[in-house]
Amino acid sequence: MHIQQEPSQQHHSSKSHPPSSSAPTSTPSASSSTTGGRKLLSRNYFDATTGDIILLVSSMLQELVNLNDALPLDTSKLTRFHSRSPPGISIKDYLIRITKFCSLEKSILLAIIYYIDLLCTTYKIFNINSLTVHRFLITAAMVASKGLCDTFCTNTHYAKVGGISKIELNSLEVEFLIRVDYRIVPEVERLNQYFERMVTRMSSKYALEPKKPAVTKAPIPIPPGNPLQESSGLMLPTEIAQREGRTNTTSPLKRHSSFDDANGRASNSKQRPHSFVVREHAAANSSSTTHVNIPGPVSTGPSVSAPALAVAAAAAAAGHSSEDSDDYISSDDEPV
Numbered sequence: 001m002h003i004q005q006e007p008s009q010q011h012h013s014s015k016s017h018p019p020s021s022s023a024p025t026s027t028p029s030a031s032s033s034t035t036g037g038r039k040l041l042s043r044n045y046f047d048a049t050t051g052d053i054i055l056l057v058s059s060m061l062q063e064l065v066n067l068n069d070a071l072p073l074d075t076s077k078l079t080r081f082h083s084r085s086p087p088g089i090s091i092k093d094y095l096i097r098i099t100k101f102c103s104l105e106k107s108i109l110l111a112i113i114y115y116i117d118l119l120c121t122t123y124k125i126f127n128i129n130s131l132t133v134h135r136f137l138i139t140a141a142m143v144a145s146k147g148l149c150d151t152f153c154t155n156t157h158y159a160k161v162g163g164i165s166k167i168e169l170n171s172l173e174v175e176f177l178i179r180v181d182y183r184i185v186p187e188v189e190r191l192n193q194y195f196e197r198m199v200t201r202m203s204s205k206y207a208l209e210p211k212k213p214a215v216t217k218a219p220i221p222i223p224p225g226n227p228l229q230e231s232s233g234l235m236l237p238t239e240i241a242q243r244e245g246r247t248n249t250t251s252p253l254k255r256h257s258s259f260d261d262a263n264g265r266a267s268n269s270k271q272r273p274h275s276f277v278v279r280e281h282a283a284a285n286s287s288s289t290t291h292v293n294i295p296g297p298v299s300t301g302p303s304v305s306a307p308a309l310a311v312a313a314a315a316a317a318a319g320h321s322s323e324d325s326d327d328y329i330s331s332d333d334e335p336v
Contacts, residue, residue, distance in 0.1 A: 036207075134163075
């Protein structure tokens with residue numbers, strides 16, 4: 001693996017920020033402090049510095065490499081990520097190089113650890129050792145950038161930074177995506193779990209802030225006598241009136257009705273402006289009263305024809321009794 005010294009950065013978008021001229025440092029953030037010689041880190045990885053996360057990730061990778069290098073190499077289980085010989089650059093320096101020239105975010109660095117667990121589960125013969133760690137790092141960083149970031153570099157740029165050819169990097173990308181079944185977007189909670197575990201591992205250097213007590217909000221007090229205190233649903237006006245002790249509990253629909261339930265006749269024709277009514281009230285004095293209400297045009301319902309109006313008017317003028325002439329109510333005067 002050949003590592004170039006200063007590759008030029010190539011981005012798809014002109015909005016991407018150029019990398020800093022120096023490697024990421026572990027400058028303490030405003031929220032971090034020291035306790036007992038250890039650096040106190042927040043439980044949210046967003047508050048940690050990039051330098052701290054690089055140190056945590058590289059330390060974890062180095063421990064895995066040391067464990068797997070102690071195992072005998074099985075040549076029948078070689079993968080595309082194996083190189084012929086270990087590269088001459090350390091894991092930490094290689095990770096700093098990728099972060100500097102590819103502008104890696106904190107979530108991408110933590111996603112690398114997530115990809116190790118995922119790839120080892122779906123690809124049984126894969127493990128992290130001195131022959132696979134560098135090719136895995138550049139491939140995982142490239143895939144995570146494409147899955148988690150709005151802007152990312154070209155494959156040619158990643159290949160120059162990683163010290164491999166573009167054709168080889170393309171093959172590694174396809175192999176990686178197939179093995180993980182394109183599950184390249186981890187949850188934020190999972191990344192936070194990896195972060196906390198790595199900080200706990202390096203207890204000699206880092207410490208986590210104590211957990212803050214959960215804040216519980218007091219329920220909103222409800223005044224006594226409020227109907228919503230006993231019922232969480234909507235209540236009818238009659239139910240509210242009964243609870244408040246009001247005597248008039250007639251339904252609003254009943255009070256505003258234009259029909260009298262006692263005799264089935266209209267009580268107030270002014271409440272029905274779009275109707276035509278000719279009625280004869282059969283009162284005790286047997287006198288016939290003609291009531292004609294012809295408002296403006298009716299927008300709904302069938303209209304009354306002219307012959308029907310003429311017949312009704314003639315019957316009223318002739319003074320027929322209520323037994324000979326039936327009350328006429330147009331079809332659009334039906335109760336609502």
